[in-house]
Amino acid sequence: QVQLVESGGGLVQAGGSLRLSCVASGSTFSRYSMAWFRQAPGKEREVVASIAWGDSTTDYTPSVKGRFTISRDNAKNAVYLQMNSLKPEDTAVYYCAASTVYRIATPRVVGSWGQGTQVTVSS
Numbered sequence: 001q002v003q004l005v006e007s008g009g010g011l012v013q014a015g016g017s018l019r020l021s022c023v024a025s026g027s028t029f030s031r032y033s034m035a036w037f038r039q040a041p042g043k044e045r046e047v048v049a050s051i052a053w054g055d056s057t058t059d060y061t062p063s064v065k066g067r068f069t070i071s072r073d074n075a076k077n078a079v080y081l082q083m084n085s086l087k088p089e090d091t092a093v094y095y096c097a098a099s100t101v102y103r104i105a106t107p108r109v110v111g112s113w114g115q116g117t118q119v120t121v122s123s
Helices: none
Strands: 003-007 010-013 018-025 033-039 046-051 058-060 068-073 078-083 092-099 117-122
Touching: 003 092, 018 033, 018 092, 018 117, 033 068, 033 078, 046 068, 046 078, 058 068
Parallel strands: 010 117
Antiparallel strands: 003 018, 018 078, 033 046, 033 092, 046 058, 068 078, 092 117
């Protein structure tokens, strides 16, 4: 299993930007697909973006396409989420996730979770 530590959350005004980082340890990072999930109060945890192991194919939930970018740096054992044009509805706790499954589309395939980082977007 891989251990994950997120950073980079905070409070930002609508239209602003944040960059989340997640550093992994404990296993071969390049063999894991990575994803960012989020969970708002009273809502289910949803996948925001994912990046596959091997070819780094990315996938985004429709509400963030064109605004968020997921990337990975295997040399640094890190995955990032650049969030631009933030909206109040992006407010949630964001979780880094790792899986040996190629495409992460559901929490059920996640093997490791980070502790979460709060993102709050004010209107």
